[in-house]
Amino acid sequence: MFNQLVYEFALWLDAGRWSTLLHESYYMYSWVETTHVLSLIPSVGILFLIDLRMLGLALPQVPASVIAGRLQWPMFIGFGLMVTTGLLLFYAIPVRSAQSVWFRLKVILLLGAALNAIVFHYRMKRSVAHWDNAAVAPKALRRGALLSLLFWTLIVICGRLIAYDWFDCSHGPSGFIAVFAGCIEGQTEF
Amino acid sequence: MLPTFLNSWRRSIATLAVSGVALGFGFSAWRVNAWEALQPLFAWMETSWLGAIGKTWGGVFAVVEAMHLLAMAMLGGALLVSDGRLLGWLLRDVPVTLLLCRAHRVFVIGLVAALATGMFMACAVATKIYFLPVFWIKMLALAVGVLFTFAIKRPLLADGIEDLHPWVVRAVAVASLTVWFTVAASGRWIGFSG
Numbered sequence: 001m002f003n004q005l006v007y008e009f010a011l012w013l014d015a016g017r018w019s020t021l022l023h024e025s026y027y028m029y030s031w032v033e034t035t036h037v038l039s040l041i042p043s044v045g046i047l048f049l050i051d052l053r054m055l056g057l058a059l060p061q062v063p064a065s066v067i068a069g070r071l072q073w074p075m076f077i078g079f080g081l082m083v084t085t086g087l088l089l090f091y092a093i094p095v096r097s098a099q100s101v102w103f104r105l106k107v108i109l110l111l112g113a114a115l116n117a118i119v120f121h122y123r124m125k126r127s128v129a130h131w132d133n134a135a136v137a138p139k140a141l142r143r144g145a146l147l148s149l150l151f152w153t154l155i156v157i158c159g160r161l162i163a164y165d166w167f168d169c170s171h172g173p174s175g176f177i178a179v180f181a182g183c184i185e186g187q188t189e190f
Numbered sequence: 191m192l193p194t195f196l197n198s199w200r201r202s203i204a205t206l207a208v209s210g211v212a213l214g215f216g217f218s219a220w221r222v223n224a225w226e227a228l229q230p231l232f233a234w235m236e237t238s239w240l241g242a243i244g245k246t247w248g249g250v251f252a253v254v255e256a257m258h259l260l261a262m263a264m265l266g267g268a269l270l271v272s273d274g275r276l277l278g279w280l281l282r283d284v285p286v287t288l289l290l291c292r293a294h295r296v297f298v299i300g301l302v303a304a305l306a307t308g309m310f311m312a313c314a315v316a317t318k319i320y321f322l323p324v325f326w327i328k329m330l331a332l333a334v335g336v337l338f339t340f341a342i343k344r345p346l347l348a349d350g351i352e353d354l355h356p357w358v359v360r361a362v363a364v365a366s367l368t369v370w371f372t373v374a375a376s377g378r379w380i381g382f383s384g
Contacts (some may be wrong), residue, residue, distance in 0.1 A: 038371075038374055038375060038378065040259060040260075041262065041263055042267070043263075044260070044263040045265075045266045046267045048263065059292045059293070061288060062281075062289070062292075070280060071271065074270070153256075153260060156256045156263075157256040160252050160256040161256075163252075164248060
């Protein structure tokens with residue numbers, strides 16, 4: 001049911017003229033993809049710096065609240081750019097992306113990373129006054145920072161693997177892969 | 191070695207000399223000769239065990255590619271924060287020398303990781319990238335970036351930022367961001383070429 005809905009939504013997107021134009025435009029598609037990759041610098045690059053600060057591995061002399069508070073806006077701009085270009089990339093190749101195991105895994109990991117970030121934010125807000133100048137954050141926050149590093153490493157790996165067609169529905173995978181990818185029996189468009 | 195009155199200009203003279211040599215190299219037959227001389231090295235790289243691993247296991251190549259991107263993010267993030275500070279956009283209340291020193295460590299770790307993973311990737315597709323102009327643009331930009339960071343930016347700022355004209359500091363930050371952006375963007379473009 002869910003997979004059928006996703007497939008039909010992807011087909012509807014795919015039928016749009018702009019989706020085909022974007023996919024078939026050599027320069028436009030490449031520019032959007034390049035921007036998506038380069039947006040890793042202001043987003044994940046700055047996030048890693050904040051996480052490393054919490055672990056005491058980068059800028060330990062600077063108060064944690066200064067690093068997290070002042071760097072969050074350039075980081076959000078980076079993530080905004082990443083999400084926008086990511087949606088455009090999905091829009092350009094909707095059916096294949098929606099049925100990619102790597103894309104689906106990436107979305108799950110993105111949700112996990114977002115949840116971890118929210119928990120981290122609230123924990124930090126509640127306790128930072130007690131340890132702001134300490135070189136290393138308390139254990140719970142260090143765990144959050146490590147999880148963040150792990151989530152984003154896996155997200156980037158999954159993002160890169162989307163380009164590979166090993167488990168594409170067009171190859172007729174079976175079992176768990178076919179279910180997880182959302183392949184539809186008898187589907188004619190990929 | 192230089193006359194005393196030229197001592198304060200030694201870095202500018204060295205920069206001009208290196209730029210002159212690079213330009214002479216770029217617009218002469220040396221460039222083509224050097225490129226031709228490198229072909230056996232690239233052919234060997236592809237047959238090396240690193241090349242064999244990268245060519246045989248697509249999954250390993252993809253994961254190393256992802257690590258290359260993460261290293262780029264780390265390097266770029268550290269650069270963005272330190273150059274953003276020099277431009278007066280970020281962390282203005284953090285002492286500039288402390289920030290530059292600490293962010294530079296992260297930058298160096300990112301650079302080493304990017305070089306190591308980049309070397310692995312280059313081995314797997316060596317004979318292909320050898321013929322791609324965009325690969326050589328990236329290598330040139332990388333060489334300029336490394337030279338600029340370690341031979342110009344670091345020593346210049348280490349001498350005391352307070353003594354420099356604010357516009358010189360800003361120009362250094364803009365040059366640094368521009369050259370490393372060129373490295374990253376031309377690197378991505380390798381994937382679209384050939």
